Amino acid sequence: xAHELVVTxxxxxERRVPPGTTPRAIAQSIGAGLARAAVAARLGGQIVxxxxxxxxxxxxxxxxxxxxxxxxxxxxxxxHVLATAVRRLYPDAGIGFGPPIDDGFYYDFAVPRPxxxxxxxxxxxxxxxxxxxxxxxxxxxxxxxxxxxxxxxDPLKLERLGEIGDGETISVYRDGPFEDxxxxxxxxxxxxxxxxxxxxxxxxxxxxxxxxxxxxxxYGTAWFSKNDLEAYVRRLEEARKRDHxxxxxxxxxxxxxxxxxxxxVFWHPKGAMLQFQLRRFIEDTLLExxxxxxxxPHITREQLFLKSGHLPxxxxxxFPAMAAGEGEAEDVRYRVKPMNCPGHILVYAAxxxxxxxxxxxxTEIANVYRNERSGTLHGMLRVRGxxxxxxxxxxxxxxxxxxxxxxxxxxxxxxxxxxxxxYRLDLATRPEKKLGSDEVWxxxxxxLEAALKRRGATYRLDAGGGAFYGPKIDIKFDDAxxxxxxxxxxxxxFQLPERFQLEYTGSDNKPHRPVMxxxxxxxxxxxxxxxxxxxxxxAFPVWxxxxxxxxxxxxxxxxxxxxxxxERLRAAGxxxxxxxxxxxxxxxxxxAELMKVPYMAVIGAREAEGATVALRIRxxxxxxxxxxxxxxxxRVTDEVRTRWRGP
Ligand SMILES: [Zn+2]
Ligand SMILES: [Zn+2]
Numbered sequence: 001x002a003h004e005l006v007v008t009x010x011x012x013x014e015r016r017v018p019p020g021t022t023p024r025a026i027a028q029s030i031g032a033g034l035a036r037a038a039v040a041a042r043l044g045g046q047i048v049x050x051x052x053x054x055x056x057x058x059x060x061x062x063x064x065x066x067x068x069x070x071x072x073x074x075x076x077x078x079x080h081v082l083a084t085a086v087r088r089l090y091p092d093a094g095i096g097f098g099p100p101i102d103d104g105f106y107y108d109f110a111v112p113r114p115x116x117x118x119x120x121x122x123x124x125x126x127x128x129x130x131x132x133x134x135x136x137x138x139x140x141x142x143x144x145x146x147x148x149x150x151x152x153x154d155p156l157k158l159e160r161l162g163e164i165g166d167g168e169t170i171s172v173y174r175d176g177p178f179e180d181x182x183x184x185x186x187x188x189x190x191x192x193x194x195x196x197x198x199x200x201x202x203x204x205x206x207x208x209x210x211x212x213x214x215x216x217x218x219y220g221t222a223w224f225s226k227n228d229l230e231a232y233v234r235r236l237e238e239a240r241k242r243d244h245x246x247x248x249x250x251x252x253x254x255x256x257x258x259x260x261x262x263x264x265v266f267w268h269p270k271g272a273m274l275q276f277q278l279r280r281f282i283e284d285t286l287l288e289x290x291x292x293x294x295x296x297p298h299i300t301r302e303q304l305f306l307k308s309g310h311l312p313x314x315x316x317x318x319f320p321a322m323a324a325g326e327g328e329a330e331d332v333r334y335r336v337k338p339m340n341c342p343g344h345i346l347v348y349a350a351x352x353x354x355x356x357x358x359x360x361x362x363t364e365i366a367n368v369y370r371n372e373r374s375g376t377l378h379g380m381l382r383v384r385g386x387x388x389x390x391x392x393x394x395x396x397x398x399x400x401x402x403x404x405x406x407x408x409x410x411x412x413x414x415x416x417x418x419x420x421x422x423y424r425l426d427l428a429t430r431p432e433k434k435l436g437s438d439e440v441w442x443x444x445x446x447x448l449e450a451a452l453k454r455r456g457a458t459y460r461l462d463a464g465g466g467a468f469y470g471p472k473i474d475i476k477f478d479d480a481x482x483x484x485x486x487x488x489x490x491x492x493x494f495q496l497p498e499r500f501q502l503e504y505t506g507s508d509n510k511p512h513r514p515v516m517x518x519x520x521x522x523x524x525x526x527x528x529x530x531x532x533x534x535x536x537x538x539a540f541p542v543w544x545x546x547x548x549x550x551x552x553x554x555x556x557x558x559x560x561x562x563x564x565x566x567e568r569l570r571a572a573g574x575x576x577x578x579x580x581x582x583x584x585x586x587x588x589x590x591x592a593e594l595m596k597v598p599y600m601a602v603i604g605a606r607e608a609e610g611a612t613v614a615l616r617i618r619x620x621x622x623x624x625x626x627x628x629x630x631x632x633x634x635r636v637t638d639e640v641r642t643r644w645r646g647p
């Protein structure tokens with residue numbers, strides 16, 4: 001061991017300390033304030049506890065509450081405090097994994113019955129006792145035999161232990177009565193954990209494997225300040241109110257049914273209208289920009305996906321093969337398609353193409369099926385039947401920049417102008433293992449960057465993050481409550497044109513290989529509509545709203561003029577419904593509000609006589625404007641035409 005360690009502080013200065021010095025001591029030597037604020041430290045790339053004796057030199061930084069990594073340390077420790085509390089209340093509970101996650105932590109327990117909300121209250125109270133005891137969280141390195149002895153009663157821990165390699169350090173952390181097999185890092189004491197809350201419990205298969213035992217997972221969150229904790233709990237509450245699964249049911253947009261299977265969406269009339277409007281918008285937009293519609297088969301011979309290379313690579317995500325068709329050899333099998341690329345390639349290849357034909361832009365809103373694991377499915381956001389707004393562009397390498405520029409224009413029109421979303425672009429470039437020459441990659445990456453710069457777009461560079469077959473631009477956006485969503489991708493591909501030997505005749509009369517772009521704007525209809533439901537909390541802009549106007553006669557005498565107005569709206573292409581039930585007007589307005597209908601057109605005796613409507617606007621309370629039926633119709637028509645984001 002060296003006689004002296006050299007730690008380099010963030011300001012570049014160096015400190016020489018004897019081996020075994022703790023980060024706490026170094027922090028103390030820098031300043032008492034820093035030592036008090038310290039949560040953990042970073043040495044080299046690794047986060048270490050404050051009381052861990054250092055044995056290596058390297059870049060050194062004290063982590064305080066301001067560092068994002070400090071939250072990770074806090075939450076890791078919170079998971080241990082949770083397990084400590086559970087073990088005190090349920091001494092026989094088996095323990096699985098307890099990692100920190102985004103915004104919180106969880107811990108998996110093997111217990112005979114699920115935890116109830118009352119159990120969680122008791123456990124949280126017990127956690128406060130563990131915090132009050134302010135146990136030091138002590139790290140210890142042990143031999144395999146010793147670890148086996150300590151966790152002899154915890155088969156899940158023994159299983160994990162068996163996976164730790166012979167050369168690896170086995171570390172154990174103890175806080176008070178509880179001991180866990182863990183790599184760390186953690187807080188120095190349980191008392192540092194102050195602002196936390198248990199959120200919910202759910203069943204979870206051990207290691208996410210449905211063939212293994214079902215454990216009970218408790219989720220919690222932890223923060224450094226009361227304000228942060230409260231703000232987070234409010235965000236959760238807000239997210240819960242927007243949950244597309246709850247709103248999807250309340251607004252009668254879609255269902256997923258056991259008889260049919262998980263991850264397969266039934267679009268009810270109102271949900272189907274959302275999809276229809278989105279399709280019209282994107283198809284019109286694409287057609288105006290030189291795209292061409294195609295339709296390709298849902299099932300194909302398996303050979304297609306062998307040739308494309310999808311089957312060997314992504315076979316597990318494809319549904320199993322179907323028997324041969326009538327009159328075909330036994331060994332011919334069919335597959336339902338998981339993607340549209342090979343189909344569009346065959347359309348390209350069905351003809352001799354010249355350089356003048358390029359770019360050839362094929363687009364199809366198509367259903368594909370992927371055999372996602374059932375544990376990962378989630379409402380409309382993660383499904384097995386996907387409706388993609390899928391497009392493939394075949395082009396010459398020298399056309400990449402202009403084409404990307406044009407695609408970014410569509411992204412801006414849809415995400416920015418129409419939905420008012422703040423989105424980010426990530427440019428992912430050549431990874432180490434790649435297909436195609438450096439020269440081709442160079443040219444493509446330069447073209448992508450040039451297009452991004454020409455658009456004046458700010459983008460992040462994800463160096464090395466591209467797929468092996470080409471660079472890409474990922475689109476991410478934030479919803480109304482600040483959550484980030486993964487949007488569509490614009491992906492260049494040098495591989496598939498190669499596999500399918502695609503060609504075009506150049507101006508030199510020689511055959512050349514085109515480049516291919518995979519692009520989607522929404523991504524999938526399921527995911528995008530799920531996002532829109534949550535983003536708008538079900539209150540869609542008028543152009544998108546499944547029902548745009550609800551006409552409400554005040555009394556029976558106005559039913560006929562109200563119906564006439566509804567019909568007039570419908571004839572003008574406006575989605576208008578009539579509620580002429582005998583319930584009170586207030587009751588019917590409340591119902592329309594619940595269904596988040598943008599406009600309620602009330603027609604009483606005076607309105608019927610003067611061909612006017614008393615207009616109520618969604619969410620605006622009792623306030624109402626009286627305007628002529630002509631003016632109202634013109635107003636709504638204009639709002640729909642311009643895809644206005646209100647009301
Ligand atoms: Zn841990
Ligand atoms: Zn594709």
